Amino acid sequence: MLKIAVLGVGRIGRMHAENIAAHPRAELAGVFDVLAPAAVEVSEKLGAIRFDSVEAVLASPDVDAVLIATSTATHADLIEQATAAGKPILCEKPIDLSLDRVNACARTIAGSGVPVMLGFVRRFDSGHSAVRRAIEDGKIGELHQVVITSRDPGMAPDAYVEVSGGIFRDMTIHDFDMARFILGEDVAEVTATGSRLVDPALMERCDDYDTVSVILKTASGRQAIINNSRRAVYGYDQRVEAFGSAGMAISENHPLNHLRLYGDSYTDQAAPLLNFFIERYAEAFAAEIDSFVDAVEQGKAPEVDFEDGRQALILAEAAIRSIAEGRTVRTSEIG
Amino acid sequence: MLKIAVLGVGRIGRMHAENIAAHPRAELAGVFDVLAPAAVEVSEKLGAIRFDSVEAVLASPDVDAVLIATSTATHADLIEQATAAGKPILCEKPIDLSLDRVNACARTIAGSGVPVMLGFVRRFDSGHSAVRRAIEDGKIGELHQVVITSRDPGMAPDAYVEVSGGIFRDMTIHDFDMARFILGEDVAEVTATGSRLVDPALMERCDDYDTVSVILKTASGRQAIINNSRRAVYGYDQRVEAFGSAGMAISENHPLNHLRLYGDSYTDQAAPLLNFFIERYAEAFAAEIDSFVDAVEQGKAPEVDFEDGRQALILAEAAIRSIAEGRTVRTSEIG
Amino acid sequence: MLKIAVLGVGRIGRMHAENIAAHPRAELAGVFDVLAPAAVEVSEKLGAIRFDSVEAVLASPDVDAVLIATSTATHADLIEQATAAGKPILCEKPIDLSLDRVNACARTIAGSGVPVMLGFVRRFDSGHSAVRRAIEDGKIGELHQVVITSRDPGMAPDAYVEVSGGIFRDMTIHDFDMARFILGEDVAEVTATGSRLVDPALMERCDDYDTVSVILKTASGRQAIINNSRRAVYGYDQRVEAFGSAGMAISENHPLNHLRLYGDSYTDQAAPLLNFFIERYAEAFAAEIDSFVDAVEQGKAPEVDFEDGRQALILAEAAIRSIAEGRTVRTSEIG
Amino acid sequence: MLKIAVLGVGRIGRMHAENIAAHPRAELAGVFDVLAPAAVEVSEKLGAIRFDSVEAVLASPDVDAVLIATSTATHADLIEQATAAGKPILCEKPIDLSLDRVNACARTIAGSGVPVMLGFVRRFDSGHSAVRRAIEDGKIGELHQVVITSRDPGMAPDAYVEVSGGIFRDMTIHDFDMARFILGEDVAEVTATGSRLVDPALMERCDDYDTVSVILKTASGRQAIINNSRRAVYGYDQRVEAFGSAGMAISENHPLNHLRLYGDSYTDQAAPLLNFFIERYAEAFAAEIDSFVDAVEQGKAPEVDFEDGRQALILAEAAIRSIAEGRTVRTSEIG
Structure with a gap:
């Protein structure tokens, strides 16, 4: 079982959390949101841990991977942090609105060997x-x-x-x-x-x-x-x-x-x-999670990666x- | 060119007359209708002879074949008359409402060798x-x-x-x-x-x-x-x-x-x-005429025949x- | 939460068990099958209790309702037993192959007031x-x-x-x-x-x-x-x-x-x-469970009932x- | 009846000739082609006069209008000649491959009052x-x-x-x-x-x-x-x-x-x-002829005109x- 935490549980993050919970080879390792009530609601509904900070998520030995569904402006930072923590990433598109920031992020995570999958669900x-x-x-x-x-x-x-x-x-x-x-x-x-x-x-x-x-x-x-x-x-x-x-x-x-x-x-x-x-x-979002789980479990390159986002x-x-x-x-x- | 006369130029007969006139290997040998004005109108519009009687149609050496589009009650009689006159027939369905009459007609025309095609246009x-x-x-x-x-x-x-x-x-x-x-x-x-x-x-x-x-x-x-x-x-x-x-x-x-x-x-x-x-x-009606012309010209059995009607x-x-x-x-x- | 036990976990019963487990207002109260290995497998996979007998299921205070997905020959008996135990029933079609047996079953359960829903999923x-x-x-x-x-x-x-x-x-x-x-x-x-x-x-x-x-x-x-x-x-x-x-x-x-x-x-x-x-x-099977849960929770007549099966x-x-x-x-x- | 002559009876011109011949309010006034055999064949098949020259067509009092289906390079010249002769025109597209030539043609025919319809059949x-x-x-x-x-x-x-x-x-x-x-x-x-x-x-x-x-x-x-x-x-x-x-x-x-x-x-x-x-x-080509006949007969502007071509x-x-x-x-x- 791949234990995935979800960062950001607005409309999309919540749906990802449900799909992870329903996936036969994954489990929802927990959720985090800057808006605590949203996180509380989702964690209660799905019976998952609620983390108090991104740092707590990334430090947890019970978190194998993270799904980033926070607001766009935070994506690149979170990718860098999660990469540093060695947690495989499935990140909602876009990486960032600035190509410069994306390029900087690319340089930062280069060579880390941590898989980064981009959420081009279609x-x-x-x-x-x-x-x-x-x-x-x-x-x-x-x-x-x-x-x-x-x-x-x-x-x-x-x-x-x-x-x-x-x-x-x-x-x-x-x-x-x-x-x-x-x-x-x-x-x-x-x-x-x-x-x-x-x-x-x-x-x-x-x-x-x-x-x-x-x-x-x-x-x-x-x-x-x-x-x-x-x-x-x-x-x-x-x-x-x-x-x-x-x-x-x-x-x-x-x-x-x-x-x-x-x-x-x-x-x-x-x-x-x-x-x-x-x-x-709906089916594609579930298949996307499946592809991510497959990639991480089997050490394969993600089907859609950071460079595709760039x-x-x-x-x-x-x-x-x-x-x-x-x-x-x-x-x-x-x- | 196969010269075909049309008996009965109501809505359907008129359409058949137009299709015959437009056919590359057929020509409209004339029309007859018990309602003279209908016959006049069609004959003028299509530049075809108007016959005064069925007998005149069947006696004409300029008529190679007949298309029967009169009222149902007359179909069997006309098939018998046209067969006797040796004119190949394309007859609108049904042959008659009475199976006894159809059977009698079948006996009458048996062995004549005159092709009878039934208008099952579909x-x-x-x-x-x-x-x-x-x-x-x-x-x-x-x-x-x-x-x-x-x-x-x-x-x-x-x-x-x-x-x-x-x-x-x-x-x-x-x-x-x-x-x-x-x-x-x-x-x-x-x-x-x-x-x-x-x-x-x-x-x-x-x-x-x-x-x-x-x-x-x-x-x-x-x-x-x-x-x-x-x-x-x-x-x-x-x-x-x-x-x-x-x-x-x-x-x-x-x-x-x-x-x-x-x-x-x-x-x-x-x-x-x-x-x-x-x-x-519309296309099927034209193709039906084409099939009739083919059958008569080439001495083939019609694609739909009297027995199909029966x-x-x-x-x-x-x-x-x-x-x-x-x-x-x-x-x-x-x- | 409506606690539903599934009797019979062959191909269809197993699918029903999964749908119950995934339903937001229902939970899988347990499973029973005369073939113990099938029951073991499903109970383990879905984390549900495995009952040893129908009697145990019907006697359990933790079972609110039953879904009957056993072989056809047992349906009528189980409907009678579950009705006697006061457990609302969702039964796969057909009730029985014999109309006499169905009629007898109808007489037996008449007046019980226990809801019986038939699984006409379409x-x-x-x-x-x-x-x-x-x-x-x-x-x-x-x-x-x-x-x-x-x-x-x-x-x-x-x-x-x-x-x-x-x-x-x-x-x-x-x-x-x-x-x-x-x-x-x-x-x-x-x-x-x-x-x-x-x-x-x-x-x-x-x-x-x-x-x-x-x-x-x-x-x-x-x-x-x-x-x-x-x-x-x-x-x-x-x-x-x-x-x-x-x-x-x-x-x-x-x-x-x-x-x-x-x-x-x-x-x-x-x-x-x-x-x-x-x-x-697939969607219809899930909607069927939903309809059953609704009917039992709200005391409404099932959308498809015993008489529909008859x-x-x-x-x-x-x-x-x-x-x-x-x-x-x-x-x-x-x- | 509008008497229309067809200039150029290659594949398209021939089809136009047939459509004119079949139109209830038009007749085929004749055909011309620089390749005499093509003109002979079409004229015989459709029973229409064969003209020996464009000049003969345009001079004929039995020609009310012309359809131009010759090679593209001749279109502009023929439009100018037919306009000068006061014959309404239905011309196949394009007017010419050169915009300069088209503009010159536009100037030449300006004010003539002769209808010019362009054959944008779609x-x-x-x-x-x-x-x-x-x-x-x-x-x-x-x-x-x-x-x-x-x-x-x-x-x-x-x-x-x-x-x-x-x-x-x-x-x-x-x-x-x-x-x-x-x-x-x-x-x-x-x-x-x-x-x-x-x-x-x-x-x-x-x-x-x-x-x-x-x-x-x-x-x-x-x-x-x-x-x-x-x-x-x-x-x-x-x-x-x-x-x-x-x-x-x-x-x-x-x-x-x-x-x-x-x-x-x-x-x-x-x-x-x-x-x-x-x-x-096929239907559109017939409808195009119909629109042309309508326009000329009723003195209306053509539905597609020279300026559309330009x-x-x-x-x-x-x-x-x-x-x-x-x-x-x-x-x-x-x-």
Whole structure:
């Protein structure tokens, strides 16, 4: 049994804690949160120890590994501390909003040999990963184009958006990682376009965008197109399409149920899409924990690592610069 | 060029006349209708001769073949007359509402050598025929079950229903033929159930049903299930499912167009179904003419013949008896 | 917390035990199985007490309720014993293969006031229950026809089939209950057809069928069509269609994932269906436990009760008689 | 009856001639082709006059209008000649490969009052036009993003590609027009990416691309994404997605038929897509003729006009420049 402590038990940390508790080869070694009531509630509900400090967690011999689900600003520090304590890490994305800080963190933990896994949960979705497997199995031949549609069901609260680091670092970052996962090759060029259509006033205030389109290109010429919106009224729109020389693989959306309705003005109507990531990626979050447990137990490299987190942030930086300068930006110009 | 005259230019006859006129290896040799204005209109529109009598049509050396689209009561007589005149025939279903009359007609035309094709148009639908082809190609292995869903978009006018001969002879007859087409084996047993749910008063008055379910079984045990309703508000519901030892083939419905709509309470909504048979089976009607032209030109047996029309009527009679007696009826008991 | 003991921890009982252990308002009070090793394994894995006898379970003050997942032949006895002990019951279907025994059991437990819930799990499927809700919400108007497609992915072992009581009591019984659930009205008439197509030799030996079609009819004329096969190579085929005066609702199949593949000879290809009931109805099994806990905690009548189990068995008996006598059988003739 | 002569009776011209001949309010006034045998064949097949020269066509009082389906290099000249002769024109796209020539042509015909319709046939597709109608009807609220997937089933012959003017002027031009049709607003900015993945050697030789992605943006911030490939093995991939504040509308692909196949390793498999534009847009080509006849008969402006052709070419020029300079290009910089 791998004993994992959870740092930060807000909405996501709590879900991770439940998944750890339910995992057959893991157990919840305890929880910590700067907001004590949240930690108390989760520790009582799941019958887990509540730690009083990060230091206590990292010093505990009953903690084999940590899951970091605290606020973004603390991620890099905690990664450094846990690495120093020799505790394997599963950290929620992003590592940090600053590429400089990420690079510094990378230098700090270099050579430690402590596994750091990044929480790009979508890689563990059964549909998205089936797309990648179809490519690996040669089902679509040589990969030519990837189309990623990723639209949130609704705008996050203003307060969240204001400190999010902008759509590219906060939301598109998942799609940048998905593009890398599917492309199977480093991205060489980034071209982005942003608009303010969902909440223009907020976007103006934050110098941010709510509607973006991005084209990525690899050295060999493979293309990935990402389109994002902060609000899709029909639910959480999450599709991945891979087009190749011998076919195409699409990971389709997940409606709430398998009902189809027919009426006097329509046919074959499905339910709205699962809404939101906790529901849509429920199985993927559990599979992510499983992958982490596997990696630590078997001494394997994590399926998604620190460098994947850094590369996704580089693409975000490139997209921001692309819009600012109205041009295609090479990733070699960043970081 | 095969010169085909059309007898009866109501809604269906007129469509046949247009298809003949548009066929590359056929021409419209003329039209006849007991209602002169209908014949005048069609003959003018399509630039075809208007005949004054059936006799004139059958006597004309410029008529190679006839398409019979008159009222049902006249079909058997016209088949006998055209056969006597040596003109190949494409006759709309059903041959007659009376099995005795059909049997008499069969005796009369026996040995004439004149091809008689029956207008079971659905056999020429690209989806339904692809189901049969999938079976023939071994795609689904040994056939076990057939499910035919066939629902009209709305009840025909009372006056039509009253003289229709009842739902089994008028509407289900198409499904009986489709079942035979897909089953590829004679039907041995028929069990039927009927209800009055769409227009109970009219059904009561006509001693008819508007909602029926029928199970057919062949000697080898293959089963076909037919479900019919006289009114589906979402359009003309026409599906054929064939289930076998190695798979399944389904001919799906045809919506008005390929649009899919997503809103705040639904996703993936399609348009209503094509409505009604003239639209839904437009391509099949053209393919039917093509098959007739082929058969006559090349001296081949028609793809659907008089005996197919007689067998479908036997199934209708068996269904009627099954309901009347509350039991499974063997086709060998009929006719 | 409702403390539930599980009697019988074969494949299904074990899954129920896990669902109880994971339920937020229930706990696993212990397990019992006549095969001690199975009980030991489950009790160790889930950290639950292992009882040595049914008597011990029923006598324990730490057992609030029991879930019966033993072999069918013991169900009625255990229901009687647990009722006598005042323990609320969730019993796997069927109650018994003999209607006489079921009727006797009904008399024995009459008036006890102890809740007995029957495990017709499909009622708790999100798609199937959405069909019923659509009907209740008036989305399809007056209900006219129900079509239930239910095909197992593969034939059970011979030894299982031989003691199963035949396809109607063992497999179709789920569909009989589903038909009752969707029809919302008692079934008045049953007409059935059976064939031996999947494994003719075994079916001959057991005087059983592997391929059946059944038509049910209510007093008001609503029809339900059930088609069953013991083997669908593409997976566990579970569809429910409800057709009414104002529309149609369909609960569609569940493929393994949401991938769609396109190649040079096909498009839009989905994965095989989930296979088998443990996977397909995983959420429904959990929802069933939830419903049971709710009913017991709140003193409500169970959503599926003993009488539902008895009625489904009456339909099975009627189907068997229908085939034997080649006629439509009224349910009032049975039991 | 509008008497229309067809100039150029290659594959497309011939199809137009047939559609004109079949149109209820039009007739084929004759054909002309520089290759006499082609003209002879079509004129004989359709029973139409064969003209010996363009001049003869334009001088004929029996020609009310002309359809130009000659090679691209002749379009602008023929538009000028026909305009001078006062004959309304339906011209295949593109007007010319050179924007300068198009601009000169625009000046020449300015003020003539002769209707010139451009053959952007996809606007007349029932699915694509339903997307636009859904927007106009407010079904998806304010439009935010358009995604156009457009992939040919296979690379055209080298000889064709070499003189095609490049993928943007030859193939993407249809998608540029579709984007304008759906966006309902002028495009302000164009960003494009091109790759050589299908036939790198040919593309290298022609300084062309076979795989491109383009982002368009309007002044108000609406975005359109186009992705093109010269070869999709599963058929002619033609999808249009419009995403807005209140929903989404998608025009889906057209498989060869409505069959769905299930086997032991897959479910719900559809047929390959219709292949190629003559089949896929058959109805749209007929509807285009209908729109032209309507416009001329009723003195209305054509639904797609010369300026639409010019604007699409401007977008092509902008895309070419965008790739060349690695930057976003404003349409105001072009032409």
